[in-house]
Structures are given as C-alpha cells and as structure tokens.
Amino acid sequence: MSTFATNLSADALKVQADRLFARKRLMNFGLPALVLTYLVYVFLAFDVPGLAARANWENGRTLVSDSYSYKTHVARDNRSGEVSVAIEGERKGRYPDATGPDWVSFGEITVIDLENGHVVRFGPETVEYDIPGYGTLRATPTRTQGVITDLPPGAVPDWINMSKNRVAVTTDAGRLTVTRNRAEVFRYFSGWELFWFTLDSPYHGQSPAELLRRAANGEADAIWHDFWNNAMWRHKDVAWAIGETILMAFLGTFGAAMLALPLAFLAARNFNPVAPFRFAVRRVFDFVRGVDALIWTVVLARAFGPGPLTGALAILVTDSGTFGKIFSEALENVDAKQIEGVQSTGANAAQRHRFGVIPQITPVLLSQMLYFLESNTRSATIIGAITGGGIGLLLTQAIITQKDWEEVAYYIALIVVMVMLMDWLSGWLRARLIKGGSDKPRKSSGAVKARPALLP
Amino acid sequence: MTDLTGGVTDITRVHDEYIALTRRKRVYGGILLILFVALMAAGFRTADSRNAGSFAEGWTHVFDYPAEVLAEALEKSAQLPGHLLHFLPALVETLNIAAAATLAGTLAGTVLALLSTRGLAYWPRLIPLFRRIADICRAVPEIVIALVLIFVLGGGPVPAMIAIAIHTAGALGKLFSEVSENASLKPVEGLESVGANWAQRMYLGVIPQVGPNFVSYALLRFEINIRASAILGFVGAGGIGYELRNAMSWGQGRYDEAAAIFLLLFSAIVVVDQVSDRLRERLTHGAKAGATA
Known part of the structure; x- marks a missing residue:
C-alpha cells in the first residue's frame, strides 16, 4: 500500500524495506499470539476445566434419547394394587382403566412383555423380572422392611441398583423400578407418540387411509377438532405462538420503518440544514439503539405486561433507531440532480420528495426492511422468551420442565423452519421488488447492492 | 420516422x-x-x-418504570460508583462471551465460507452441503442452543459462548462467502502453479484480498453479539444480563442496582458501537493517514 519516494538512496530504501518486513513479521506472528493469549485467558476466566465437573452428561443423554423416543409407564400402586398405563407417565396420555397396549395383559398377575424374552410380572405381592442370560429377579415391597430383593446367585451387575427401599433395573428392553409404594416399568419406543391424536380420541391409531375415508364421510370437522385440540402437543397453541412471533417481527419491523422514515429526513444533512437539530435527532437514534432490545423489553413489559404487543413494541423502538441511522445515510447519498429535474417541472416540495427522493431510496429502504424482517423473526423468538409471548415462551417452558424433550425438539424444528422460511420469503421479495438485485452476485457489476449496514 | x-x-x-x-x-x-x-x-x-395489558392503557405508563428507577438511583446516587464497580466484572464477562464467541465464530465462519464458495471450495461437490450447514447455523436462534446447553453443561458463560459462536459462524459464513466470491482467482492460480496446497492457497491467496472485509463484518458481529450475550445472561447464562434479572426481581429498594446495570450495559454498547464504527470506516475506505509513506 505504501508508495516510495524515488529520490532515496539504496541504503535508505533498504532500511525502509527492512522496517516494513519487520512490521509484517510482527503482525503475522504477533496477531495470532495475541488471539491465542486471549483465548487462554477466556479459557481460564470461563473456568472451562471446571466445566467437566459441572456438566451433567446424564442430562445430555436423556435429552437426546427423549427427543426422538418416548416411554410408556406401567405403574402399580403397591397399596391399592391398581395398575395404570400412561404414555410418558402423564395424565393426558393415560389409558382408560384396565386397558392398555397389547404387550400388557391384565389380571391377577399383570404380565408386561418387553420383548426379546424380557418379561415383567406384577404379582399380588412380588414383582418378577425375567432377564434372558441372567435369570429371574424377584422384588417384594413390604411395609416394614423396605424392598426385599432376591437375585440369581453371583455378583450384582452394575445395571442393577439396589438399596434398602428401592431397586432399579435398567436393561436394553426397558427399566423397572420398585419402591415400597410403587412398582413401575418403562418401555421405550422411538417416535413422537400421540402427535396426531390423544388416546381419548376415536381416531387414535388409525391409518391415514382410514382417516381420509372417514373425513370424506363427513367426519372431517371432528377429526380436525381432535387434532387441533390435542392436549399433549397443543397444536392450536403452537400455531398461535408461531403466529405471534411472526406478528411481533412484522409489526416491529414495519412500524419502526414508518416511524423512522420521517425522522430520517430530519437527521440528513441535505434535508435539514439546522445542524444542532440534526445532531439532536441523531443522538436520539443512537440512544434508542444503544439502550438495546433487552432493556426496552424489560421497561415495556412493565407498562404493557407480557404478550406479543410488548415484544412488537420492543422491536419497534430498538429498530427505529437503527432504521433512522440507515435511512438518513441513504438520504444523504441521494442524487440532487433528480430532485432538480423534478423541481424544473414546477413541482412543489411534497412532489419533489415524492418523485425526486423516495424512488431513489426505495431499494435501500425495502431491502433493509426485508433483511430486518428475517432477523427480527429470530429476535422475536428471543424476546418472546423474556416477555412471555410466542414460540419463545413455549420453548422456555418446555425446557424448564426438563422432561418434555420431544416437545423441545419439535419447537426447535419449528423455529428453524420458520426462520428459514422467513429468510427465503425475504430473499424472494427482495428479488421481486428490487429490480436487478439478484440474490447471487458472482462478480456483480456494482448494481444497487444493499447490504445489512448494521444488523444482518 | x-x-x-x-x-x-x-x-x-x-x-x-x-x-x-x-x-x-x-x-x-x-x-x-x-x-x-x-x-x-x-x-x-x-x-x-393477546397481550396482558392493552396499548391504550399502557402507553401512558411507559415511563413509570424508568422514572421510578431513576428517582431511586438519584436518591442513592452516592452508592452509584460502588455499584458500577461491583457489576463491572459481570460486564467484563458479558464482553468476554461476545468476544470469544465472535473469534470462534469468525474462524469457523471463514472455513465454512471458503468451503462453500464456487472456485475456492476444497470439495466443489459439497458446496450445497456447507451452504445448508451455514443456513441452519444461522437460522437457529442463540437462545435455543443456549437453553439446551445450560441444561447439560450447567449455567455459566460457556453455553452462551457456544450458542453465539454457532450463530455467528452461520451468519458470517454467508457474508464471507459473498465477499470471497468476488475475490480474484489469479493469486490462487499462481499459488497452485508453484505447488501450494489448499490451506496455503486460501491463507496466502484469498485471505489477504478479503481480510479487511472479513474483519469489518466480524466487528459488526461483535456489536451484535454483545447484545445477544446480555440477553442470554437474562435467561441464565451469566454476565450482566443475569445480574439485571436478579436486580429486577428484587424489585423496589434495589432499583439503584438496576440503574447501575442499565448504565453499564448502555455505555458498553455505545462505546463499542462507536469504536467499531471508526475501525470499520478505516478498514473499508482505507486509512487516510499513512497511505503515503
């Protein structure tokens, strides 16, 4: 980048070149060293070595396995002898009394077939578990002596966990827990159970063809009602939540643009000659932007309470600062000739702005707004988690309960799909509305290429 | 005619x-x-x-909370410097999360971008795959990854850092790839003709061309990441956001602390914005001083 004066002697040139090389060497080795030092500092500051101790890999395992599988609980109350079958052990997924899936047979002795030779029997007193290759385990819960466990001879394997009041057996086929009050068997299945219909719906477990046939026979409304009001997956609430999130992004982005456009004229040098006034407007933009969505959300939530309106207003306020800055910069870059041209036809001030200025900044305006619409869908998810609205709230709720990981996985998938769809939509609209702005600029020839100037 | x-x-x-x-x-x-x-x-x-409170009733109360906080902070203004000092480590943690995530994200994003750019990719057939990876990384909001990781790794800065880094890698991967599409291939071909391998071609042939742009985007991302890291703190990832939530849940009587945190966060964002604005201006339009030696 340096230009050298030619009247220097060879020695002086050499000294200069040496200095340049030394500087480059310093940059090449010094910069990575600096980055490395910083990373080491962060490594220690964040206590990464202590992380291994704090991390709970068991949680991780449940999370992953639970996100694609579900378990059916078969539980017996040892006091009353009642046996109940419930999916995920939830009230909403409970089978009606004395009914269950075909691998559970009720009677004096309840037999639970876990397949591959694993069979659990809930007898009147004793719980038995046949484990192929090991033998039969017997556990008898008693009122006074805890759980008396009778194992086949030999050492106790590490997948059996025994104490005075509790015995737990974990095998590939499932899991058995016997305590004084309760005996419980978990059997794992892959998939998301009850996603379409809950057990109380007559349409549970029917094939799509059968459903179609019934729908054609005038049951479409009932089928839709049962699906839409599914108590386990709450499709209606989820759809509303997604709608709320998109609504927050939409209202926030376009509201901010409508608010920022007139203010941007006041902040542009060529439209507002009063320097102190201009300066003041700009500082307002900076202030609003600097306060940040988090603080705005907190403040606005106090006034409006939780909900989508609060989220929309938080986005609106923050982004009006950003838009104000971008729009005023775009306004400062408009070509004065076009305005003069319009003026020469006898246009008044309003017409000059309408036909001389607005067409010039429309591409920048639109593309920025659409960029922000996409990015704000993401922000709306996050803000929703704080203020309590939209899919962000559902997600945090599902994570806080720490057991419905399949719902967490479902919401995450929905969020990713939603954001990608908005991304695609915004790109498509940009391409349609702004002529010549193609989406893939391979060596583009300096056309109006609006980039996210502040927050992509 | x-x-x-x-x-x-x-x-x-x-x-x-x-x-x-x-x-x-x-x-x-x-x-x-x-x-x-x-x-x-x-x-x-x-x-x-669908909101708990309506706009018509709420908008007159927008400034109630800030006014309360300000009034209390003014009342106890003598304690403000102490609070500022007290919460400074939390702010440093938030900044560290953002900086470390930006660094990690920039490095990952660079690799992702080079692998998904036509003409530069190591495996040209896998370009769509790497593009989709970047898209997915970009589409996942930070809070999703952060909350899941907090469950597994426990609270603290690391989950937030990883979450922000993943998102940053995706976002920068896309921007970087657009930048490097416009890079000249001549240096790359020159390096190839003398037997340079892929890493050398990228490091010596492409990075010097796109470096300033990359750094400028990374700085922009740093600004965004500070905000993200503050927000993630609010949901339990440590740093100033966490302190803010605590101070707020204490309610009245602790508003002076909330005010100190607001002030710290606000000034940090403004200062970083200004500094990075200057730096980016210099990077993209070239340093005016020192152009002629």
Missing part, C-alpha cells in the same frame, strides 16, 4: 398509453398500500388483544 403524418396520432396514443400505465401503477400501488395498512391494523389489534 418514415411516416411523418402518423406522428400526431402516434404521440396521442403513446400519451394515452402512458397515462393508462401510470394510472394502473397507481391503482396497484394503492391496493398494496391499503393491504399493507389493513395488515398492520389487524396485526396490531390481534397483538393488542
């Missing part, structure tokens, strides 16, 4: 057509505008009805 007598009718026809075209454009524009306004109004009403 050939038939001069037809000129007059031609002009009136062109004029009529032009007027009709303008009119049609105006009608379409008007319809779009009405549709847009209707959408905004309907959207506002829906949001308003």
Whole structure:
C-alpha cells in the first residue's frame, strides 16, 4: 500500500524495506499470539476445566434419547394394587382403566412383555423380572422392611441398583423400578407418540387411509377438532405462538420503518440544514439503539405486561433507531440532480420528495426492511422468551420442565423452519421488488447492492 | 420516422398509453398500500388483544418504570460508583462471551465460507452441503442452543459462548462467502502453479484480498453479539444480563442496582458501537493517514 519516494538512496530504501518486513513479521506472528493469549485467558476466566465437573452428561443423554423416543409407564400402586398405563407417565396420555397396549395383559398377575424374552410380572405381592442370560429377579415391597430383593446367585451387575427401599433395573428392553409404594416399568419406543391424536380420541391409531375415508364421510370437522385440540402437543397453541412471533417481527419491523422514515429526513444533512437539530435527532437514534432490545423489553413489559404487543413494541423502538441511522445515510447519498429535474417541472416540495427522493431510496429502504424482517423473526423468538409471548415462551417452558424433550425438539424444528422460511420469503421479495438485485452476485457489476449496514 | 403524418396520432396514443400505465401503477400501488395498512391494523389489534395489558392503557405508563428507577438511583446516587464497580466484572464477562464467541465464530465462519464458495471450495461437490450447514447455523436462534446447553453443561458463560459462536459462524459464513466470491482467482492460480496446497492457497491467496472485509463484518458481529450475550445472561447464562434479572426481581429498594446495570450495559454498547464504527470506516475506505509513506 505504501508508495516510495524515488529520490532515496539504496541504503535508505533498504532500511525502509527492512522496517516494513519487520512490521509484517510482527503482525503475522504477533496477531495470532495475541488471539491465542486471549483465548487462554477466556479459557481460564470461563473456568472451562471446571466445566467437566459441572456438566451433567446424564442430562445430555436423556435429552437426546427423549427427543426422538418416548416411554410408556406401567405403574402399580403397591397399596391399592391398581395398575395404570400412561404414555410418558402423564395424565393426558393415560389409558382408560384396565386397558392398555397389547404387550400388557391384565389380571391377577399383570404380565408386561418387553420383548426379546424380557418379561415383567406384577404379582399380588412380588414383582418378577425375567432377564434372558441372567435369570429371574424377584422384588417384594413390604411395609416394614423396605424392598426385599432376591437375585440369581453371583455378583450384582452394575445395571442393577439396589438399596434398602428401592431397586432399579435398567436393561436394553426397558427399566423397572420398585419402591415400597410403587412398582413401575418403562418401555421405550422411538417416535413422537400421540402427535396426531390423544388416546381419548376415536381416531387414535388409525391409518391415514382410514382417516381420509372417514373425513370424506363427513367426519372431517371432528377429526380436525381432535387434532387441533390435542392436549399433549397443543397444536392450536403452537400455531398461535408461531403466529405471534411472526406478528411481533412484522409489526416491529414495519412500524419502526414508518416511524423512522420521517425522522430520517430530519437527521440528513441535505434535508435539514439546522445542524444542532440534526445532531439532536441523531443522538436520539443512537440512544434508542444503544439502550438495546433487552432493556426496552424489560421497561415495556412493565407498562404493557407480557404478550406479543410488548415484544412488537420492543422491536419497534430498538429498530427505529437503527432504521433512522440507515435511512438518513441513504438520504444523504441521494442524487440532487433528480430532485432538480423534478423541481424544473414546477413541482412543489411534497412532489419533489415524492418523485425526486423516495424512488431513489426505495431499494435501500425495502431491502433493509426485508433483511430486518428475517432477523427480527429470530429476535422475536428471543424476546418472546423474556416477555412471555410466542414460540419463545413455549420453548422456555418446555425446557424448564426438563422432561418434555420431544416437545423441545419439535419447537426447535419449528423455529428453524420458520426462520428459514422467513429468510427465503425475504430473499424472494427482495428479488421481486428490487429490480436487478439478484440474490447471487458472482462478480456483480456494482448494481444497487444493499447490504445489512448494521444488523444482518 | 418514415411516416411523418402518423406522428400526431402516434404521440396521442403513446400519451394515452402512458397515462393508462401510470394510472394502473397507481391503482396497484394503492391496493398494496391499503393491504399493507389493513395488515398492520389487524396485526396490531390481534397483538393488542393477546397481550396482558392493552396499548391504550399502557402507553401512558411507559415511563413509570424508568422514572421510578431513576428517582431511586438519584436518591442513592452516592452508592452509584460502588455499584458500577461491583457489576463491572459481570460486564467484563458479558464482553468476554461476545468476544470469544465472535473469534470462534469468525474462524469457523471463514472455513465454512471458503468451503462453500464456487472456485475456492476444497470439495466443489459439497458446496450445497456447507451452504445448508451455514443456513441452519444461522437460522437457529442463540437462545435455543443456549437453553439446551445450560441444561447439560450447567449455567455459566460457556453455553452462551457456544450458542453465539454457532450463530455467528452461520451468519458470517454467508457474508464471507459473498465477499470471497468476488475475490480474484489469479493469486490462487499462481499459488497452485508453484505447488501450494489448499490451506496455503486460501491463507496466502484469498485471505489477504478479503481480510479487511472479513474483519469489518466480524466487528459488526461483535456489536451484535454483545447484545445477544446480555440477553442470554437474562435467561441464565451469566454476565450482566443475569445480574439485571436478579436486580429486577428484587424489585423496589434495589432499583439503584438496576440503574447501575442499565448504565453499564448502555455505555458498553455505545462505546463499542462507536469504536467499531471508526475501525470499520478505516478498514473499508482505507486509512487516510499513512497511505503515503
């Protein structure tokens, strides 16, 4: 980048070149060293070595396995002898009394077939578990002596966990827990159970063809009602939540643009000659932007309470600062000739702005707004988690309960799909509305290429 | 040109057509505008009805909370410097999360971008795959990854850092790839002809061309990441956001602490914004001083 004066002697040139090389060497080795030092500092500051101790890999395992599988609980109350079958052990997924899936047979002795030779029997007193290759385990819960466990001879394997009041057996086929009050068997299945219909719906477990046939026979409304009001997956609430999130992004982005456009004229040098006034407007933009969505959300939530309106207003306020800055910069870059041209036809001030200025900044305006619409869908998810609205709230709720990981996985998938769809939509609209702005600029020839100037 | 007598009718026809075209454009524009306004109004009403408090009642109270906080902070203004000092480590943690995530994200994003750029990719057939990876990383909001990781790794800065880094890698991967598409391939070919391997070609042939742009985008991302890291703190990832939530949940009586945190966060964002603005200006438009040695 340096230009050298030619009247220097060879020695002086050499000294200069040496200095340049030394500087480059310093940059090449010094910069990575600096980055490395910083990373080491962060490594220690964040206590990464202590992380291994704090991390709970068991949680991780449940999370992953639970996100694609579900378990059916078969539980017996040892006091009353009642046996109940419930999916995920939830009230909403409970089978009606004395009914269950075909691998559970009720009677004096309840037999639970876990397949591959694993069979659990809930007898009147004793719980038995046949484990192929090991033998039969017997556990008898008693009122006074805890759980008396009778194992086949030999050492106790590490997948059996025994104490005075509790015995737990974990095998590939499932899991058995016997305590004084309760005996419980978990059997794992892959998939998301009850996603379409809950057990109380007559349409549970029917094939799509059968459903179609019934729908054609005038049951479409009932089928839709049962699906839409599914108590386990709450499709209606989820759809509303997604709608709320998109609504927050939409209202926030376009509201901010409508608010920022007139203010941007006041902040542009060529439209507002009063320097102190201009300066003041700009500082307002900076202030609003600097306060940040988090603080705005907190403040606005106090006034409006939780909900989508609060989220929309938080986005609106923050982004009006950003838009104000971008729009005023775009306004400062408009070509004065076009305005003069319009003026020469006898246009008044309003017409000059309408036909001389607005067409010039429309591409920048639109593309920025659409960029922000996409990015704000993401922000709306996050803000929703704080203020309590939209899919962000559902997600945090599902994570806080720490057991419905399949719902967490479902919401995450929905969020990713939603954001990608908005991304695609915004790109498509940009391409349609702004002529010549193609989406893939391979060596583009300096056309109006609006980039996210502040927050992509 | 050939038939001069037809000129007059031609002009009136062109004029009529032009007027009709303008009119049609105006009608379409008007319809779009009405549709847009209707959408905004309907959207506002829906949001308003689903909110806990309505806009009409709430907007007069917007400044109640800031006023309360300010009043209390002014009352106890003597303690403010102490609070500022007390919460400074939390701010440093938030900044560290953002900086470390930006660094990690930039490195990952660079690799992702080079692997998904036509003409530069190591495996040209896998370009769509790496593009989709970047898209997915970009689409996942930080909070999703952060909350899941907090469950597994426990609270603290690391989950937030990983979450922000993943998102940053995706976002920068896309921007970087657009930048490097415009890089000249000549240095790369030159390096290839002397037997440089892929890493050398990228490091010596492409990075010097796109470096300033990359750094400029990374700085921009750093600004965004500070905000993200503050927000993630609010949901339990440590740093100033966490302190803010605590101070707020204490409620009245601790508003001076909340004010100190607001002040710290605000000034940090403004300072970083200004500094990075300057730096980016220098990077993209070249340093004016020192251009001639």
